[in-house]
């Protein structure tokens with residue numbers, strides 16, 4: 001293993017959304033590309049909002065996407081004694097000071113002005129009130145510039161005069177996000193912090209904590225945000241943002257991984273990339289400065305491309321699992337299921353579309369669309385369709401090729417064009433005027449079901465209800 005160590009540090013306060021998982025993916029790809037380690041850390045210090053079920057959902061999403069980790073999960077809620085030792089180090093170094101200003105006092109004094117007025121900082125004001133529980137604030141070294149050498153954005157300079165003496169430990173004794181993240185990144189020997197650029201404002205603060213703990217900061221890479229098609233930050237109003245809802249809508253993990261990698265990262269004009277190609281090619285130099293735009297059409301297209309690379313039995317297995325999650329069973333033996341996948345594979349971009357398009361082929365009964373019935377099942381078709389039905393029942397091998405010969409011969413014998421017979425047959429078998437090739441449909445629907453469906457169509461053609 002190389003020395004590269006990245007981490008994904010979600011807060012279990014909601015479902016893993018597309019922006020969050022893109023962060024996880026880039027950290028994972030970077031670690032895998034360099035043969036390094038990917039660490040998973042659960043940032044559950046917000047006790048009120050953190051829930052085990054959100055954590056379980058995040059893990060399920062990472063597993064589904066195949067973003068495996070080498071270490072963890074570490075849970076911040078289980079590491080409090082460690083944070084206490086790090087706070088103690090800061091105290092010993094004289095890098096922090098107690099503050100007893102209440103939230104109301106701070107708000108009243110702040111007005112519209114800059115954060116904390118440093119009233120409790122030694123040498124700056126009256127100091128803390130000894131009768132109150134104290135928070136701890138970091139003593140920001142004033143008059144300096146912190147430079148973040150960001151691997152995506154380039155150097156970002158921040159004046160320490162613009163940084164609040166922020167809170168490191170709350171007055172109830174709990175350490176804050178800035179403290180625990182920095183302490184953990186040091187302890188877990190993280191070499192590259194890759195995260196959304198909404199964290200950029202935290203980075204200068206965290207660099208000051210590294211300094212106070214006499215630790216070397218890692219490299220930072222802040223990723224541009226993911227935007228919706230309207231260029232607003234991707235959110236619920238753009239449709240599903242929860243990653244597992246893409247699984248439930250029939251997308252493949254490899255397609256979503258490919259799609260998300262392209263949200264802010266590029267390798268020339270390449271769009272379709274397999275997981276192993278991504279691992280081979282991924283590089284932070286390919287991360288652009290502008291936001292990635294979520295384009296659902298592109299996701300659908302990519303999903304279709306990934307689906308088509310799979311063998312029929314693999315597609316059949318995916319369809320079976322997809323239906324199972326919806327509480328439906330895919331009938332038939334594995335050979336029949338693979339044949340079904342083979343017939344439909346080029347017509348669908350997602351498993352949902354595959355499920356949709358295969359309904360007539362995989363379910364016991366169908367519903368005849370009244371418009372299709374009106375168009376194709378007229379009384380004149382009764383005699384030809386009946387003749388076709390008996391010819392089909394005499395067919396030896398119930399296979400597309402033999403069935404084709406039979407249908408063509410029957411049409412010839414009746415002096416009909418193939419379409420004049422095939423189209424009513426299609427409506428009889430699928431209930432609709434559009435379907436995969438009719439001979440494949442016949443084969444898949446099977447001898448008995450075909451006979452029963454043609455019986456029903458004959459009744460409809462003779463004036464019965466569809």
Ligand code: GLU
Pocket residue numbers: 009010011043181194195199
């Ligand atoms: N827990 C933070 C979040 O979910 C991430 C912190 C970090 O990456 O430093 O936004």
